Structures are given as C-alpha cells and as structure tokens.
Amino acid sequence: MEIRHFLLGLCAFCLFHRRASAESTCNLKAKFNLSGYKDVEKKKVVIGGMFPIHKRIASNDGNTLRLPVSSDCEGFNFRTFRWTQAMLFAINEINKREDLLPNTDLGYVIYDSCFTISKAVEGTLTYLTGQDEAVPNYRCGDGPPLAALVGAGGSDLSIATARILGLYHFPQVSYSSTCSALESKFQFPTFLRTIPNDKHQSTAIAKMVLHFGWTWVGTIAADDDYGKYGIKDFKEQVEEAGVCISFSETLPKVSSPEDIQRIVQTVVEATAKIIVVFSSDVDLSPLITELLRQNVTNRTWIATEAWVTSALMISLLGGTLGFAVKRASIPGFQRYLLDMDPYTDPLTEEFWETLFNCTLDYGRALRTSKQKARDVNGTLSGEVRGLPDGLCTGCESVAKLNNTYFDVSQLRITYSVYKAVYAVAHALHNLEHCKEGQGPFNGKDCADITDFEPWQLMYYLKNVRFKVPHTDEEIYFDKGDVEGFYEIINWQFSSNGEISYVIVGHYNGSAAPEDRMNILNDSIVWNSEVLEPPRSVCSENCQPGTRKGIRQGEPVCCFDCIPCADGEISNTSNARECILCGVDDWSNDAHDACVPKIIEFLAFGEPLGITLIVISAFGALVTISVVFIMNVGTPLVKANDALLSFSLLFSLVVTFLCSIFFLGQPQNWSCMTSQVALALGFAFCLSSIMSGYTLLPHCVESLTPLWAFYKDIFSFLYTQGIACGVWLIMLPPHSIKNTSAKNIKIILECDEGSVVFICCIFSYDILLALLAFIFAFIARKLEDNFSEGKCITFGMLVFFIVWISFVPAYLSTRGKFMVAVQIFAILASSFGLLTCIFLPKCYILLVKPECNTEEMMRPHAKTRDGTATGTSASLATAATEVNATISSMAIDD
Template sequence: MKTPVLRAIHLVFFLFYPIQSNSEANCKLWKELDLTVVHKEGDVILAGMFPIHSKGIDQELNFRNQPDQRKCWGFNMRVFRWSQAMIFFIEEINRNPTLLPNITLGYRLYDTCGLIALSLRTALSVVSQPMKRSSSEMCSSPSIPIIIGDSGSTLSMAISRLLNLFHIPLVSYFASCACLSNKHQFPYFFRTIPSDVNQANALARLVKHFGWTWVGTVGADDAYGRTGIDLFTAAVTQLGVCVSYRIIIPKLPTQQQLQDIVRTIRDSSAHVLVAFAIEEDIKPVVDEIVLQNVTGKQWVASEAWVTSTLISTKENFPSLSGTIGFAIRRAEIPGLKHFLDSIQPLADPYNVFAREFWETQFQCTLNTSLPTSSTMDPVNYSHSCTGMERMQDTQSIFNDVSQLRVTYNMYKAVYTVAHALHNLLLCQREHRSALTQQCPDIHNLQPWQVIEVLRKVNYTNMFGDLIYFDENGDPVGSYDIVNWQKGGDDVPVQYITVGRFDSSLPKGQQLVLNQNKIVWHGGTNKVPVSVCSASCPPGYRKVRLEGQPVCCYDCMLCAEGSISNTTDQAECLLCPEDFWSNKHRNYCVPKEIEFLSYLEAFGMVLAAIAILGAVAAISVGVVFFRHRDTPLVRANNSELSFLLLISLTLCFICALTFLGQPSHWACPLRRISFGLTFALCLSCLLSKTLVVLIAFKSTLPGNNTARWFRPPQQRLGVFICSLLQGGVCIAWLTTASPYPVKNTWLYRDRIILECHLGSVVYFCCVLGYIGCLAAFCFILAFLARKLPDNFNEAKFITFSMLIFCAVWITFIPAYVSSPGKFTVAVEIFAILASSYGVLLCIFAPKCYIIIFMPEKNSKKYLMTQK
C-alpha cells in the first residue's frame, strides 16, 4: 500500500510530466519547472540543491492549472557562498589532469527555498531533465547520476525518500540528523557532515566534563532539532545530568510564543542551555533574548549555528558571550577567496542568483534584460549599477573565508563524488572488454551504477583528512570546540578553537579541551555552575526529593560507621570491621582499641590497691613470723596462717594479671591463677575452721578425733582441695583454653579487647568449686561461733565468708551487665574486695593485739579468760 506521501509525489509527477505515447515519433520538450537554474554542461552532470532563499511560500495546487513559478524571499549570502564554492570545486577538478582526466564535470544548481514542497519539486526537476528535440534520432541528454544537497535534515529526508524510487544517491553537506543513518529508510543517502549521534554524545560529554547537572534544551521544530534534543537528552541522562526544560521553536513563531520561550529560559534555575537549531530558527529567539536583556545564561551551541555570523553580532554578544559548542572541521581552501571576489553578475554561464546577490550587496539595480530569480517582493533600489563594481572593496558573509566549515564539507562532498567517478574511470580502462558487466560507461552513467563505488570511496584529501563512509553512509565524527570571545571593531566576535572531539579515537581520548583558553559568559574564566542542588561534599549522601528529577536532592550526613569520600555519592560506604568513620564522615580511621590498661587512671588505682593488699599480706606474715613463738600465733595454727597469708598475697597479685592487653598467654593466666589462688585460700580457711571444731570437740571425754587432724593431715587436706581445682584448670587449659578476642559488637565505634572464656562450663566449674568451698567453710565457722573466745577464730572466719559470699554473689549480675573494660574492672574489684575481707577479718584483730596489746599475747592471759 502506498503511503500518502508517495501518492502525492506520484500525482505531482504525472501532473507535471504527462506520459508520452509510443506513437510519437519525435521527442517533445518537457517544460522546465525551475527557470532559475544555474547550469553548465559536461560529460557528467552533478546537481546541487541549496536553500539560497531562506524562506518560501507554499503554493496551493488545484490540479486545474499549472503551478506558478516558485516564490521565495530572504536571500542568504552564506548559502549562496556554498553554491559558488561547488562551482569553484568543479572547475578545480576539471583543471586537474590527474583526477578524472578527459572527463568534464557539469553542474545544475537549484534553489530549494528551505521548503519541503519546493525541495520535492526541485528533485522532480532533477530526475526528469528536459529533453532536446531531435528530428532523426531519439532524444537524449546527460543524466544526473548524483545530487549534492540539501542543507537541512528535514529537506534531505523528503528528497531522499523521493530519490529512493529512482535509485539516485544523495550526498549531503549539512544534514546531520541521526535519523538519516537508517539505511532501511534512506539506503542511498550519504553525507560529509558527522551524524548528530556523535554531536549529541560529544555535547553530553562536554556538559558532564564541566560539572553541569541541570541544563535546558532548545530545538527547532524539525527533524534536526527534535532528534538532536532527544539524542542529547538520552546521552546526558546516562551520565547523571538532568534536563530542566525542553523547548521547541516553531518554524514561524508568534510574538507570544517567543515571549513564552524566553520567559522559560529566564526563569529556569538552569544556567546552561543547549540549542539544536539552524541559524534561521534560533535567530527569533535570540532577538527576543536581546530585547528582554536576558543575561547570565551559558549557551551551548550545536554545529548549525555556533559559527553563524548572523547570530554572533555585536548587538547579540552581551547576551551570548562565552557561547561554546561543537563546530565541524574548518579548512583554509586556497584560491576560494579570489574566486568569490571575482564573481560577475552578468558573466557566462549566466547565474541568476549572482545578479540578486550583486543587487543585495551593492544596494543597486542592474539594468539588463537577462532573467532574474523569482522573489516574493522584488526590491527596487534607488540607484543602478553596471556589474563592474569591485567585490574586493566589500566585506560580507559571502566573501568571509575565515570560518570555512560547511564550505569544507561541500569540498569533501564534491571531491568524494569525483573520486568515486575516477574509480569508475579506472575500472573502465582496466576492463574495456566488459563495460556493461563490471564497469559502467562513464559517458552514459546511470545513478544506480554510482552507489556501490560511492560506498567504497576511501582517500586522503589535501588537508590530510581520511575520507570514507561507514556502513550507514556517515563520516567520522570529528568536531572543533569553539568558544565565542570578544573581538575588535571589525570582527565583533572571535571563534576561538579551545578543543576537539574525534569519535574515531579511544573513548578516553576523544574529548580534548584547553580549559585555560575558554572565556565564559560575562568575560570570566571561572566555569559557570548549573545545578539543581549543590553538590554533596564528602561525608554526605544524596537524598532524592520525591517528585523531583534525580539531580534535585538534599544532602544528608552519613551515619556513624559509614563514609562518602567523593562528591555526590548516592550511598554511604560502610567502613571495614576494624575501622570507624571520622568526625566528618569522609574517611575511615582505625577503631579505638579499648582494654583496662595500667596506664589509665582507673587501672592505676586498681593496681595500687592490689599491690597494697599484697604488701599488707606480706607485712602480716612478717609480723606473725616475728611473733611466731607467742601464744596467740601458736594458738591459731601458725602453719595454716602462713599458708593462708601466702595464698592471699597470690590473690592480690592475681588481680594484676587482669590489667593490660589481653594476649594468648595472659588470658589463660588470669583464669587459672584466679581459680588456684582462691581455691588455696579457701582450703586454708576450711582447714582452720575444721581445726577449731576438732580442737574443742576433742576436749570431750572419749573423743579421739584430734589425732586424725594433726598438721600432716591438715596439709594433706589443703593439698587435696587445691588439687581438685587444679585438675579442673588443667582440663580447661587442654580442651578449651581462654583466648583473646576483639569485641566489635558491643560498641560500633571501638574495639574491646577481652578474654573469651573458652568454655563457660569450665568457668562455672571453677567458680562453683570456689563457691562450694566458701559455703562449706561458712557453715562450719557458723557452727563454731559460740566456742570460747580466746582460742576461737571461727567468728572471724564467719565474718570473712559473709563478706566473701556477698562480694561474689553481687559479682555475677555486675559482671554480666558491665560493658567493655568495666567487666574486667568488676572482676578485679571482686578479687580485691574478697581478699581484703579475708585479710582484715581474720588477721587484723590478731595484729592489733600483737602490736598494740602485747600484754594480752601471753599464756597466762589466755588461760585466765573464759
């Protein structure tokens, strides 16, 4: 089924060009639709399509009358220069003896007026060249195997779809829309300007490079503008940049539409805007920007207008200063300046557009009967001119060759076609016997025969650039990065090249910038800022605002134990287990290691108390040793007393092992020393209690118990009781010895070095055995509390066991609930408190009597007391 567009094309084609009947003997001259055609004959004719007039008027086709000649207005000197450049390049090739020798290139140049309808009409004129009448043989004329044009992407799309029907290749010099790379829709389209895919990616990389995360986009209402914005938005979004607004400029905007567009640009918080539009479309917006005196915006231009002298005027510069963008490669083309300055409006072959240019340039009217180009409103100037005026004395966009960028693309287009034809000529010379199969006749060339050789073109031009087409008919994406800087009186704006982008290079080398050369909007060297939210510094993470783009967010300080070490991190990173975040949350520091040390004040106090207890126990032992022959010492079993003092001394020293950094030898030493010393201490107390009981029981008639509990038996009892605890400790050491651990779960910001019990069961056995000894000792001492005072120390043992049991009963909940190093402090406190309790309760009264009341330390006194 035919599409509406194709049906319209066919209808127009058959309306304008009626089918010839087979009965006609002679050729009939078809009417030329375009009278304003610049042409020159040759062996091979190249067609060129240019929007020399930037505006055109669509005509209403009523299918009853032949359509009028086209009506256009707005003579574009820049585009006219492109058309003249094509003539210059063709003439240059014709003079070149090595390229296409003995072959003369001709040309036909058309004005498309920038309208799709007129572009299609022009394409039909190219396809159906007017035939010349011949009385004796069939009519013939050189066919046009290839067309160079058009400048606009939308126009090129329409033309290419039409030319697909006739298999005619189209080589564009300025149509950069990425949609034209679709070989299913445009199989015969080629171009010498890079695809906008490259430009969109390059612009996205540029925006990301300068840290702009909040930008606006402006595009023309055509394939170039819409596709360019869509490609840029897709590319820049992948880099984490958000688009604040998307503006489409109508082709014929009203004043209200222009005001709305400028209001959006002015009121947006985005200080950077990217504009995809040709100069004719962006100019009304720029004019309104200047009219409303909108400044403070950094413009990023596409290649279509970044070097446009129509936009970069002295009046526009205050609003557009610092504009940066990608421009297609430029070149200095020798001889072109002289050729442009040598243009003559009445020269042969006659160029109707040259006449209009001459009248526009010199503001005069040429008095001649030669035809002129059709314009909507012909201008009648007040004075006439002869056509002999000097172009060298004028300066205009036409003869300004300082920024030959599109013109350089035209150079590449013409020379690429010439090289393709040259390859056909070489093939023809090598295979003269089989022209029809392998090499077509260049003098009778058909369009479809050029396509394959055009796809395989590969040469290096005089400027050192390698020219070839990829599988999509596109060249390498290569751009200059141009910055608008203030010029002098003659040149209000200078286009300074500050970098380059080349898609053929590795990704990390594609974008090259000399940032020191860039002058930003307002004449500053400081890169402008364009963000929706200020960057989150290290130590903070981004928190997205609900309903807002991803670039709009709040900054939240990272939680303890996590950091962010770069700007704009979405999530904070957890520190490793042995590290913690610093105060600013921007890097991890080793966690503070905590243990009860000798060097801290609390540890020093506990160590001093333990040493004082050991000194006290030793001092008591010295006192007892010096008075060992006194009745008080002898009456209280001096051997067990000395053994008890030794064990108490070891208990005090045992407390010191709990201070300092836990290690593989310190942890077992703590537990074993604690269990053994306290077992020895309680064994001695148990023996002393039994001695008291047995001593008084033996005084009863017929009781011989005392002979079974003499000093050897007492020592054996202490040894057996201690041996049992030693057996448990040995089993503990051999099966599940205590070991040091890093406690990272109690506190998140620091590590507690502590000793793991190894086996809770063995720890409970050791502690339970000590508890049993203490309880048994307490019961026996309690039973002996009412024996005569002088020889009875059972009541002192009872008090000491009360203190001992009270301390260790309260120790259990305190031990469990105390955090970190305070667990060790509680254990040390329990050891010292119970040791001091035994020492003071049992030995303090005796030492007081020995030292301060020696009269009571006599046998007579002891015997006389009841």
C-alpha cells in the same frame, strides 16, 4: 490481471502521446515557482544543486477561488548564498582544468529550496523531469545527461529529496545533511555526504559534557529530523553515563511567538546552566532574539556544526562552545565573490538589493538605454553621487562591507560544498576514462559519458578516492559517510568587541576512544569571561563520607547527601552506597576511611593499672608483715594454731598477687593463671577459715586430732585443684578479641572457655564461703566466746557484700573497666578478710602486749573482779578499742 496490465499500458501510451501534442492534459495543475541558476547549453554533463538561499516560503492566503500558485520565498540568507557561489566557483574551476574532465564541460542546474521541504521536492521533480510542469516518472526535457544532485541543504530537506532520488538510484551528495537517519542504505541507497554523520557529533558533545562534569543540562532541538535524531543520540549516551536532562524543548519550524515565549520561560526558570542545541541558525534565530530582548545571558550554549559559525547570535552567546567541520581556504574564492555582476540573473539582483538595501531599477535603466558604455568615472559616477535614497546602480563597492557573505575566514560548509562538487567530478572522470574490457558493468563494460545511467555513476561515486585541491585532504566514502573529524570552537570577544572563533580542541571519531577528544581547557573563555568552567548540576557532588540518597519523583541527578552510618565509609565522590568496614576496622570521624579499631585492655603502664598494682602489692606486703608480726611463740598465736594462721595469710597473699595476672594484654597463659590462681586462692583461704577458725575450738575441747582438720583443708583444696585441672585440660580460658562490645574498639579479654566449668569452680568457692559463714555464725556463741567467731562472721559478711556488689557492677561495664571491677572485688574481699580476722590480733600484739599471756589465753580464766580473761576477752577488748579509735577518727574528720 491481463486487462489491468493492458489498461496501464494504454495509459502510458496516451500519456506519452499527449506529452508530444501541443496541448497536454497530463501536466500538474500548479506550476512550480523556482529560482536559481542554470547553464546547460553546450554542456556534456549537468550537475544539479539545491541550496536554502531563502529562509522560508512566503505565506499564502489560502484562496481556493483561483489557480494555486507555488509560493514565493523570502528572507534572503547571505551565508547559504555563499554556498551556492562555492558550487559555481568549483564548476568553473573544474572546467578550466586539464587534468580533470579535460574533454567534458560541466553544466549546472541550481534551485533554491527555501529551507522548506515542499520547495526541495519541487526542485527535485523539476530537475529529474527537465521542466517546470513536472510529470512524475518522466523526463521530458532534452539536453545533456544528469550526473548527480549536490544538496539539498538541511537534513529534513535531504531526507525528502533522497527518498525520491533513491527510487531511480540517482546519486545525491550532501554538503550539510548530518542526520544519522540518512546512514540507512535501505531507505537511502544513493545518499552520500561530505560532512560527518551526526552520530560522531552526538558522541563528541556527550564526551564534552562528561569532560567538564556537567550532570544537569537542557536540550533544545529543531522540529525536524536533524534536531530529533541528534538530540536522541545525545540523550542516550549522556543518560547512560548518569547525566540528567533538565528540560527538552523543540523549536517550531513555523514562527510561533507563543512557543518561543514558552521556551524562553523554560530556560529562565531552569537551574541547568548548560544548554545543548541541535538546530540550524535559521530555526534558532527567533529564540535567540527573544532571549536577547529579555537579557538572558547567564547560560553556556553547546553548538552543533549547523550554527556554530553563524553570525546571527554572536551578540548574546559569547563563551559558546561547539563543534565545527573541517575548515579550509579556497584560493581565488574571495575574489570571485567580490567580482559578482548583479545583473546576471534575478537571484543575484535580489542579493545585491538586499545587501545594499536598495533597488537596481536605476542601474537596470542605465543598461537598457545603452549608457553603460559611458565613462563610469565620469557621468555615471556623478549620477551615482546624486542618486536618490534607495536606488543603486550595481557599481557599489562590496569590499568594504562587513557581511557574512564575504567572510572567507570560516569556510566550513562552503568547503563541504566544494568537496561535494569535486567528488562528482572525479566520479565522472573515472567513468569517462574507463578502458573498454576493464569496466565494472556487464561483461566488463564501460559507461558512455554522454549517455549513462544514474546507477552507473553511483558505482564510481561510492568508490571515488581523491585529494581536494589546495588542501590535500583525501576524500573517500565509507558506506556513504566521511570520517568524523571536528574542531572545537569557542566564541570569544576580541578587544574591538567582535566575535572570534577560537579553536580550543579537536575530536576525531576514527581515533582510539581514549584519544578522540583533545580540549585545551586553559584556552577556553567562558560566559562572562570567567576562566573556570561553569557548574551545572541538580545537586552538588556528595563528598567522601556520604552517599547519594535519591529524591522520590525526581531525576537521578537530583539527590541528597546522606552521611554514612558509624562503621561505614565512602571514599569516592557521589558514592551510591556506603562500604562496611571490616571486623577489625572502624570508620574515622569523616567516614571516608576505615581505620584500625582501638585495642583496649587494662595495661600495666596506665594510671589505673599502676594503681591496682600498687594496691595489690600493698595488700601482699601488709599480709606478709602480719606474718612477721605474729610471733609463733606468743600465747595468742599458739591459742589459734600458728600453721592455720600462716596458711590463711599465705592464701591471702595469693589472692592479692593473682589480681596482677588480670592486668596487661591477655594471653592464653595469663588467662588460665589468673582464673585458676583466684579459684585456688579463695578455696585455700575459705577452707582454712572454715576448718581452722570455726571448728578448731571445738576440736580442742573434744580432743579431736588436729591433723584431721589439716586433712580437711587439703581435701577442700585438692577437690578444687582437680576441678581446675579438668577445666584447663578440656576447655581452658583463652584470650579473644571482642569486637561486638564497643564499635570503635577491640577489647582484648579472657574468655572463660566454658561457662559450665567456671560456674562450677566458683560455685565451689561460694559453697565454702557459705559453710565458713555458717560455722562462724554458730561458733560466735561458744562458751566464753573463746573463738573468733564474731570477727570471722563480720569478715564473711564483708566478703559477701563485696561479691554481691561485684555482679551488677561487672555486668554494667565494658572493656578494661570490667577487669578493674573484678580486681577491685578481689582486693576488697581480701582486705576485708585480712582486716576483720587479723587486725584485732595485731592490735594485741603491737598495742596491748600485756594481754598476750598464758593467763589471758586460758579459756575459762577470770580476774578477781569476776571479768573474763583469755583470748575471747582480749580480742573483745581489742575489737572494742579498735572500734573506738575508728569512731574517733571519723569524728575528727
């Protein structure tokens, strides 16, 4: 280990010794080829600068047969050349001030980075070492101390230079490097910038996309750190909010026609109408040129600060929206640009020759031959008028040219350069005017302005706070960054066809989240000069009443709108799920709101209810009229016992009227009353038929006491009453809301309370009906047919047919029609019994009163011709005539 340290020290000594010798063997093998500006003579402090004055480096032939030479630059950029002049202007302005660095003249060393990382590294090493043949980690040049580097242009250039400068804790103040990766103080400890961090811009673009409801956007990024980090931050934010990326393309750093054609094809085929571009104007220009050639104009572009005020794409991108850093006007700067002398250095000569598309050979020859002293308005003017094409003198008028170099209406990056120079100047001023004993360094020491270390100036730069001249904007660095403030720019064509940058809003990253973005929608002119924002969605919004159905294998923004099922709703657009309505509600036809279900019951006032009431009342009135028709004193009534007839008629009145209790909105009392009245009414009716009309003739013949049969009737009725009482006490019928029978309706109905009880109750009635039918069927064969067995048998058959038909009809209906079927069964069975039992009697009483005599009512009476007399014969005759009448009516019909 000691030997190793010794060898390293020996190498360092040798390197230093040989650097001091005339012929050095430790220099780099390739000499840097850098262009720029330099003024360090008699200056106390030097500020470095780096600007991408050219767009690219010239390609070399890759020849390895000769000494490698650093590549030249090509593609002069007037916009970035103006940035360079802004630094020179600011330094000249500071050197003239009495309140800022009054005892210190600032010098400068400015290099052209050619928008290329390799050139930026060359410039950085040359700036640090002080000579073109740079030896890393050595400064071999003499002269004033180096203060800071202003630059180096794009984010990828600044990242490369910041890694080198950070090794020496050398301050760097950037004017256009916005990449969010540069905020890492671990990687870039000495990097500061006067332009906002791209995290603010990515958030602002994301908010804009969400503001206009765009959910389907394309992205294009430069193949550098600026593009990659900017698009990455943007994607993370919009995708979290539900926005989908239609396509994502990367612009090549080296011109590639194949890649450009592929990207153009992607843009043409994509359905996204909004395209977000994180790129510089230099990288984007080839794509825009090809899009213009193919006339692809139906897209809306979202621009970043790197190209939002660039003049390279205005012919195509009318309606573009973008974010621009703060703008300011710099008094005297335009005059400074117009007063440029093209012969000061080779870079300015190239600018002039590119501007006027000429060569300055003739003008340079004039200066060399001392003819410049002649009258410019005389001989030289005449010579200018007669100059051959392609030659210029350097006296051409630049004021009339429409060039981005002279456009000072949108001084944004230029203003950022201006602020960066002033930040370094104010830090130097604070360093120079440090009071001994109150300094920030060891033992409260101060640094010497003529011999300070970079890390000492870095302290003052991090803590600098000043107001920019002419604008009063206060500048300070928060962990190396400034506040994220942007103006929202809309590209609009003026009446003369020129593009104007109209401010349509602001974004302030330091404000409250709800107040950060302010957009004047009515001021925006969109692509094709429409006033409405363009639509850019993969699928149109799902309206209320539908839900989003994701398409398999496609982004979540591509979906189908599926109608909500019955009973479900969605009351918002783009609902992911439908909401199930409550038990008492149902979805409306549009499925966008839950509405109360229709309450259904068989009401008194509706036509069906009125019809049933009329029929019930008619049946009861007919039954009551039979009571009055049946004169108690007549032989016919006496023959069948008037009390039993009246009890049967009374029970039929009860069954007719109990059907009315089934109508109306079910209540607990009506449910109990209707069921119990029906059960008791039929029990009374059937027990009367069974006890009186089937067993009474046998009772008369056998002289069985009549009261015994009345006792049987009341026994049957009493048994049914006890059962009904137990039912009502334990599990009585009650009203319920039936929500399951019909989706859109709530059926108000009566619940039996207990299936066992209701089956027992009505099984008892069925038992009575079966016994009555059996007894009537047997009684039909009694001697001389004295009884009414045949009529009762037919009546009971009607009763059974009605109730057997009732069961399937009842089970196949729902709601109020179930109640209607039940009432029809009650009325039909009641009318059947009334008609079959009492119609023949009424016929005799009303139509054949001559048959209502004692002789006719005798059980064994016969006429002289031997025909039967008595009740049986009379009823048989009456039945025969009734049947004949009914038959004739049918024939007449």
